Amino acid sequence: MKNFGILRIGFKLLVNDRSKFSALLVGITFSVFLMMQMTAMFAGILNRAYSTVTNVGAAMWILDPAVNTPTSVIPLPDYLLDAVRSMDQVRYAVPIFIGGAQVRLASGTYQSVSVIGLDDTSLFGRPQLEQGAIEDIYAENAFIMVHDAEFSKLENPRIGTAFELNDHRGTIVGIAKVLTSGLTGVPTLYTTYRRAIEYLPTTRFTISYILLEPRNEAAVSLIKQQVSKLGYIALTKDEFNQRIANYYIYQTGVGTNILMMTIISFLVGLSISGQTFYTFILENLDKFAALKAIGAKSRELIYMILFMATFTAMTGYGLGIGLVTLMISVARSNLPNYAAIITFWNLGLAFVMVLLIAGVSSYVGIRKVLRIEPFDIFRG
Structure with missing residues (x-):
């Protein structure tokens, strides 16, 4: 606490110059807001891209090596399912069908849908129902509708609502949440595997993915080796999510654009805060020189400047986080499709960026203050 006095002087020196302090806060807050907004949008996009893997909840997935996302399905041969089930390390394995279709609604309009066909025996990967009973999925023409942001696109169906899918009648028997x-x-829409491949046109292979449960953690590597020998790959849930993330980061423009906007946001905050802090130091050089004249050591002045820069950066960081949280909350309450989410990852990234801004601003100020001599205040 021996440096408390010098830090208190620095705090008063900082906040008493309201115009410069406000400019510093605005620059850092705006920078944090932009960085958080960009990375939160990207995190939301990835979270939505993981949705199939997250909602199904399988421990491991078997897929074609060319598959990058759950929606880009390459069908698997039937013999692969038998081969996987015969492995000693596998507790159970089931097929799942994922495909797209056009449904004709009661109003006569058409709407694209995603159809997920669950294994008829186990219904593994079934969603939690808000209305209806899961056993009703075995009824004739039965489908379960997911109540999410896209629910209204099927004209807000209820249990018993009918539609047409590839000249087949479909009936909503349950409303689910994911x-x-x-x-x-x-x-x-969820239905049984057999009904999905019957209603939707397919190739001669109909299995989109094989979902399996390993007997234990040690079995995972052995399963991967055996599946690899068959010409396919087995991925854990986290590995499949990472594969999806790599696709959006490196093989689409999404990752590049978000990265560029984040870098620009950082540079904006750095330039505003660095220039403003440097101007603040210049305008208060006489005060720093006076402190030196009355015996303040260079180390103490460094502590003061680091404290001033860090205090401003952390205050701006908190304001930026609060602002982006407010905006995301308001947007998500009014725009159901808004995908931005705040994660520990983008909070940490913004925190590191703010520390860099504080470090650069401190360095600029420290260099100037250490060069000033006490007798400079007595000139003229």
């Missing part, structure tokens, strides 16, 4: 809405912006 952990995460999809990214593609289309409603999701």
Whole structure:
């Protein structure tokens, strides 16, 4: 606490110059807001891209090596399911069908939908129902509708609502909720695997993915090796999510654009705060020189400047986080499809960026203050 006095002087020196202090806060707050907004949007996009993997909840997925996202399905041969089920390390394995279709609604309009066909025996990956009973999925023409942001696109169906899918009659027997809405912006329907491949046109292979449960953690690597010998890949849930993230980051323009906007936001905050802090130091050089004249050491002045820069940066960081949180909350309450989310990852990234801004601003000020001599205040 021996430096408390010098830090108190620095605090008063900082906040008493309201115009410069306000400019510093505005610059850092705006920078944090932009960085958080960009990264929150990207995190929301990835969270939506993971939706199929998250909602199904399988421990491991078997897929074609060319598949990058759950929606870009490459069908698997039937013999692969038998081969996987015969592995000693596998507790159970089930097929799942994921496809797209056009449904004709009662009003006569058409709407694209995503259809997920669950294994007839186990119904593994079934959603939690808000209305109806899961056993009704075995009824004739039965489908379960997901109540998410796209629900209204099917004209807000209720249990008993009928529609037409590829000249087949479909009936809503349940309304379900899922952990995460999809990214593609289309409603999701669940049905049985057999009904899905019957209603939707398919290739000679109909299995989109094989979902399996390993017997234990040690079995995962052995399963991967055996599946690899068959010409396919087995991924855990986290590995599949990482594969999806890599696709959007490196193989689409989404990752690049978000990265560029984040860098620009950082540079904006750095330039505003750095220039303003440097101007603040210049205008108060006489005060720093006076402190030196009455015995303040260079180390104490460094502590003061670091404290001033860090205090301003952390205050701006808090204001920026609060502002972006408010905006996301308001947007999500009014725009159901708004995908931005705040995660520990983008909070940490923004925090590191703010520390860099504070560090650069401090360095600029420290260099100037250390060069000033006490006798400079007595000139003229």
